Amino acid sequence: MAFVLVPVSAFASDNEAVTYFTLENGMDVVVVEDHRAPVVQQMVWYRAGSADEPKGSSGVAHFLEHLLFKATDKLESGEFSATVSANGGRDNAFTSYDFTAYHQRVAADRLELMMEMESDRMKNIRLTPENIETERDVILEERNQRTENSPGALFNEQLKAAQYLNHRYGTPIIGWKHEMEQLDLQDALSFYGLYYSPNNAILVVSGDVRPDEVKALAEKYYGAIPANPDLPERLRTEEPPQTAERRLLFRDARVAQPYVSRSYLAPERDTGAQEQAAALTILSEILGGGTTSYLTEKLQFDRQIATYTGAFYDGTALDDTTFDLVVVPTAGTSLQDAEDALDETLTAFLQEGVDAEQLDRIKLQIRAEQIYARDNADQVASRYGRALAIGLTVSDVQDWPKILEAVSAEDIMQAAAAVFDRRASVTGWLMKEGAAQ
Structure with a gap:
């Protein structure tokens, strides 16, 4: 060929x-x-x-x-x-x-x-x-x-x-x-x-x-190197339906700052079908993307029970990935109170929906970051290589900015309702050794 x-x-x-x-x-x-x-x-x-x-x-x-x-x-x-x-x-x-x-x-x-x-x-x-x-x-x-x-x-x-x-x-x-x-x-x-x-x-x-x-x-x-005729098809073991939320406590004497972490199983970017991943990408920015994010406003500024909050999602994976949340409580706030406040805030967000001005601001920020990224040859090469390595195409990479731009508030809320399923979640407490549960 x-x-x-x-x-x-x-x-x-x-x-x-x-x-x-x-x-x-x-x-x-x-x-x-x-x-x-x-x-x-x-x-x-x-x-x-x-x-x-x-x-x-x-x-x-x-x-x-x-x-x-x-x-x-x-x-x-x-x-x-x-x-x-x-x-x-x-x-x-x-x-x-x-x-x-x-x-x-x-x-x-x-x-x-x-x-x-x-x-x-x-x-x-x-x-x-x-x-x-x-x-x-x-x-x-x-x-x-x-x-x-x-x-x-x-x-x-x-x-x-x-x-x-x-x-x-x-x-x-x-x-x-x-x-x-x-x-x-x-x-x-x-x-x-x-x-x-x-x-x-x-x-x-x-x-x-x-x-x-x-x-x-x-x-x-590279063309002089023969192909491997025995290269196996890339098959992975699949996750069974996750029907029970999991919890863990990790104690270590070296812990200086306890915190709560929650992960949910989440879909990845798929070739020709990146819309849900795009919605989750923007959701992570809305919830935990800096000082103007929803979690920061509610837990750090309004209730003042957290010194740090974060939300993280990266759909660049071959198989199902995770959507992660972190809350670092203030001194005197228990991990249980921090976790309860996180759940109350997520419930409030699902009821209130997306703020239109915040969504516009995040999209503008994403566009600016994409433009600045073109000045870095390392980042440009990495973006294409990473995508092709997980089964996406060059066209998928080129289409990604337009797909992000097209994400609506309704898309984000649908993605949030789907991903925040406690049955497919793990909640962990990082604690100092000897601390009360």
């Missing part, structure tokens, strides 16, 4: 100049042109994250991310990042539930060098038992620093595990410690061999580039 350059900017004139094509081996390529500065961002996204790991090997996706900075058939261990740095650039990588991404930001005339090195480690990493032992210690120390040393992180890990009854989103991205300790060379190579192939990858190049130049380089370096 030959590839064809398809400019999609005509579909949404207010968006970036984007070109999309697919190499013969199945690798998707997105080019976002921005000629204001002579720099370029290359990102390679693999449709494989922690939720794709085999049972019992939690953390292997993140472990492998670390190992890709070791030696390949052409580069010695550490030489990849050293070369990027020597050419005036910077590089990094990250792992999520649904994808793993590697990126470099360099001068535009260094793009070919970046493609040569990135395509090399797509298939040619050279691991040793010493690499495994050393890097396993590194990720265990990372877990110690980011999770074990943080009561809030441990609390959130337990909340997530309670939210998902049958889905891998309930397993931490970094992994459960006892399983991380057992990760070995075969675990890493099996995950690498199965998922690290061009037909499971997305190349996003943004910045001072031309589509035809990117096409030629992509075909030269």
Whole structure:
């Protein structure tokens, strides 16, 4: 199958100049042109994250991310990042539930060098038992620093595990410690061999580039790598109907500030059907998007029982995600009183509905943020790569601003009524050890 350059900017004139094509081996390529500065961002996204790991090997996706900075058939261990740095650039990588991404930001005339090195480690990493032992210690120390040393992180890990009854989103991205300790060379190579192939990858190049130049380089370096004919269909275990609300108390002597957290199972963005996710995105801004939000006004200013309130939703996921609420009570306010006040406020919101002026203000703010985001090549590339990695299309990304703009007050209230189902919720209290319940 030959590839064809398809400019999609005509579909949404207010968006970036984007070109999309697919190499013969199945690798998707997105080019976002921005000629204001002579720099370029290359990102390679693999449709494989922690939720794709085999049972019992939690953390292997993140472990492998670390190992890709070791030696390949052409580069010695550490030489990849050293070369990027020597050419005036910077590089990094990250792992999520649904994808793993590697990126470099360099001068535009260094793009070919970046493609040569990135395509090399797509298939040619050279691991040793010493690499495994050393890097396993590194990720265990990372877990110690980011999770074990943080009561809030441990609390959130337990909340997530309670939210998902049958889905891998309930397993931490970094992994459960006892399983991380057992990760070995075969675990890493099996995950690498199965998922690290061009037909499971997305190349996003943004910045001072031309589509035809990117096409030629992509075909030269990535196009020469054969597709994996054994790439499995991306199937996930599904959540059963959630019919019982869950509660948990997390006590830790290190807790300085107790708080209440509530999560609800919520739908994600789906290709061609992003309207409900758009309504939930704006709902999170209405309820917890800063000092003018509904929760802040009611709980911090009017009743003065909270020092902080928040509402969070990110629909960029392959499967059902969560809508989250947080209330940090003032000194002297119990967690029970804070939770009761949260429930009373949500009930009042569902009765009162959306304030038209606030909705207009939030939409204006979202439009401004989208315009400013175009000045950051990293953010632009990330927006497209993240979307394609979870099954959305370039057109879905381009349509997203218009879908957000079209959200009505009625859409938001319907989404709120659907998502605030206590049977699909988890409520947690983060408490100091020894505190009364």
